[in-house]
Amino acid sequence: xxxxxxxxxxxxxxxxxxxxxxxxxxxxxxxxxxxxxxxxxxxxxxxxxxxxxxxxxxxxxxxxxxxxxxxxxxxxxxxxxxxxxxxxxxxxxxxxxxxxxxxxxxxxxxxxxxxxxxxxxxxxxxxxxxxxxxxxxxxxxxxxxxxxxxxxxxxxxxxxxxxxxxxxxxxxxxxxxxxxxxxxxxxxxxxxxxxxxxxxxxxxxxxxxxxxxxxx
Numbered sequence: 001x002x003x004x005x006x007x008x009x010x011x012x013x014x015x016x017x018x019x020x021x022x023x024x025x026x027x028x029x030x031x032x033x034x035x036x037x038x039x040x041x042x043x044x045x046x047x048x049x050x051x052x053x054x055x056x057x058x059x060x061x062x063x064x065x066x067x068x069x070x071x072x073x074x075x076x077x078x079x080x081x082x083x084x085x086x087x088x089x090x091x092x093x094x095x096x097x098x099x100x101x102x103x104x105x106x107x108x109x110x111x112x113x114x115x116x117x118x119x120x121x122x123x124x125x126x127x128x129x130x131x132x133x134x135x136x137x138x139x140x141x142x143x144x145x146x147x148x149x150x151x152x153x154x155x156x157x158x159x160x161x162x163x164x165x166x167x168x169x170x171x172x173x174x175x176x177x178x179x180x181x182x183x184x185x186x187x188x189x190x191x192x193x194x195x196x197x198x199x200x201x202x203x204x205x206x207x208x209x210x211x212x213x214x215x216x
Contacts, residue, residue, distance in 0.1 A: 020112040029120035044110035093123035169208035
């Protein structure tokens, strides 16, 4: 009984001096596909050439047994490491954790492991659609529609052509004025007798229309 007490005290002291493995992440939140730096300390020493040392530290997201995102070999007096992981593209947004597990050579968890650190998978920003799609209207180009200028004076016909998006072409006058007999009360005037394009014809905007005048 006297011997057992010091041994129990020694065992308790040994465990009290063994630090629990710790993790930190930077940043603590990231989008899927982003890279995050994971730092750890107080893990078991790992040597790839020593089969009796602890195995490598395995880093996972949201699970102790899921896909391994990275491995690390702790070193130094504080048995630390620093690795980078890529958040899986299919990671579900929300609060989760980064886990670090490590096994001894005999297959049991290294004392103080697994270690966990809170982490948040950020949700991608969603663009707010507009309440309505902008509508743009381009009016069709104006067309020349030959108006009915028959019997109109030259000036009146010109105004009607311009209003109908037509141009004024050549105006042909008759060679001579009709002979006026004595005692007649009729006063002759020049009016449009025919056009280069038929009344109601459609042409490109600004098309010039020839006018031929005659006396009436």
